[in-house]
Amino acid sequence: MDITMHxxxxxxxxxxxxxxxxxxxxxxxxxxxTIVFEPDYRNPDALRGLExxxxxxxxxxxxxxxxxxxxxxxxxxxxxxxxRMGVFATRSPFRPNNLGLSCVKxxxxxxxxxxGPVIRVSGADLxxxxxxxxxxxxxxxxxxxxxxxxxxxxxxxxxxxxxxxxEALLAGLEAPQRAGLMGVLACDPRPRYQEDPERVYGLAFxxxxxxxxxxxxxxxxxxxxx
Numbered sequence: 001m002d003i004t005m006h007x008x009x010x011x012x013x014x015x016x017x018x019x020x021x022x023x024x025x026x027x028x029x030x031x032x033x034t035i036v037f038e039p040d041y042r043n044p045d046a047l048r049g050l051e052x053x054x055x056x057x058x059x060x061x062x063x064x065x066x067x068x069x070x071x072x073x074x075x076x077x078x079x080x081x082x083x084r085m086g087v088f089a090t091r092s093p094f095r096p097n098n099l100g101l102s103c104v105k106x107x108x109x110x111x112x113x114x115x116g117p118v119i120r121v122s123g124a125d126l127x128x129x130x131x132x133x134x135x136x137x138x139x140x141x142x143x144x145x146x147x148x149x150x151x152x153x154x155x156x157x158x159x160x161x162x163x164x165x166x167e168a169l170l171a172g173l174e175a176p177q178r179a180g181l182m183g184v185l186a187c188d189p190r191p192r193y194q195e196d197p198e199r200v201y202g203l204a205f206x207x208x209x210x211x212x213x214x215x216x217x218x219x220x221x222x223x224x225x226x
Contacts, residue, residue, distance in 0.1 A: 007131040009037040014206035020189040022125040025102035028183035032176050033124040042116030051109050055138035058102045061131045065093035078156050081193045160186035165221035177206045185219050
């Protein structure tokens with residue numbers, strides 16, 4: 001059975017490329033995002049009561065991860081990219097219907113003269129321009145079971161990197177963007193299988209190219225260029 005779905009909104013973030021996007025929502029609470037609705041859905045009545053919630057579920061489409069067909073197994077980057085797991089045991093973007101689910105913090109709802117109602121969120125793990133298919137409130141009494149376990153992800157290392165960066169390099173970024181960038185870098189955007197301390201990485205963020213190296217769990221920012 002074919003199902004037709006409509007994009008109701010797009011999210012704007014400071015991450016235009018997949019490299020650097022947090023691996024899960026909520027890992028970088030400083031990262032800001034703005035949800036802008038499509039013209040057909042710019043009705044403020046649709047958001048009535050939303051501001052009473054602290055967090056939201058975003059159902060979105062992995063528009064950068066479209067492939068012909070699908071595979072029953074994938075290689076999670078957090079497992080080094082060399083172990084296969086069932087696609088339904090992971091949050092890989094390469095899925096039969098390439099749908100994603102993220103929990104974000106609601107920072108506020110405002111009205112723009114041209115764009116109508118917009119939603120400000122934080123902690124998103126989405127590329128700039130990601131299509132949003134639905135928005136639902138997060139319900140603590142139902143969405144956070146106390147006996148939940150994380151399967152093969154439980155033993156994975158989650159300790160953030162130490163980030164060293166000269167403040168002068170961040171002069172071209174607003175304060176919220178600086179905080180978001182530091183959070184993204186601390187989460188170690190590198191593929192888990194890359195450990196070369198001499199390699200210089202480039203991360204696109206808020207119109208800048210951030211160059212850095214990583215050695216012994218210390219990430220050093222070398223340059224922030226246009």
